Amino acid sequence: MKLPVAELHIHLEGTLEPETILHLAGQNNVDLPWPSLEELRAQYDFSNLQSFLDLFYANLAVLRTAADFQQITTAYLRRAHESGVRHVELFFDPQAHLERGLTLAEVISGIRAGLETGLSRWGITHKLIACFWRHAPAESAMEILRTLVREKHAVDGIGLDSSELGYPPVLFREVFAYARENGLHVVAHAGEEGPAEYIVQALDLLQVERIDHGIRCLEDPALVQRLVAEQMPLTVCPLSNVRLRAVDTMAEHPLRRMLDLGLKVSIHSDDPSYFGGYLDANFDAVIAQFDLSRGEQAVLARNSIEASFLDAPAKALLFGEVNAWLESR
Ligand code: HPA
């Protein structure tokens, strides 16, 4: 039995496998600068967040129709099911797709169709979170958010992603206030490459319900105290942090310190097709590196469920599954 977990930090666009990219390029007549699998794979050596984002955004050129979104969402959920995912809160970047002439309705209806397949085939429940680019003007985010609300598109929350350094959360204060006023959940990437101060801003100015990454909180002891006291969830992505050089090696990853400090951390996969593995691979890596006991693995799983936007009865069912897992050996 796989450890039952909630996947809360996963970018749909980061699940596009190289084979799928080339398949869709052929199907949709898109010319990529790296036409063979070998040339494409040679691009996957990243020096920082931006070097990854450049490739990640370029590859999105292959996504052209609602059916493409449905197909990649279903493919992701098939793989997530194998790694023990019971609930997913899926990120997507609307700006990346509007830029290429798709409509919000095409993108969201395609993703939603895939999510429904995941529910009926594998019993994976879901929420959908639209992430705004911090490298684009806040006005762009606001315009899309107003449309999402006005046209009653089926999204459950908003997030904030893309290049972090130089784009502090304060820039998106009005966007997040508008989302909260309209009953949307709010999360933000902060403290991945950016300083602890960006985490403080995300808490105070955006009033987020979770921090995505957040590993640089350790540079500010007062912030750590606050995060522990508030039991603020931090969605940590170990393989991503190593591949984007936020840490040099897994041995230097702060997960063990974060757990020992009492921070509410959970483990996630971020962009699994780019960073060397899905949720199970992320768990395997930290279990091996930090010698995590089954009890500690269960804590990570419970934290993911607790930090999700599921209602109390749905959370209780998943906590029951974690208990069954603990008793299963
Ligand atoms: N950080 C910021 N933006 C992103 C990421 C990430 O790890 N993945 C996709 N967009």
Ligand code: ZN
């Ligand atoms: Zn991310």
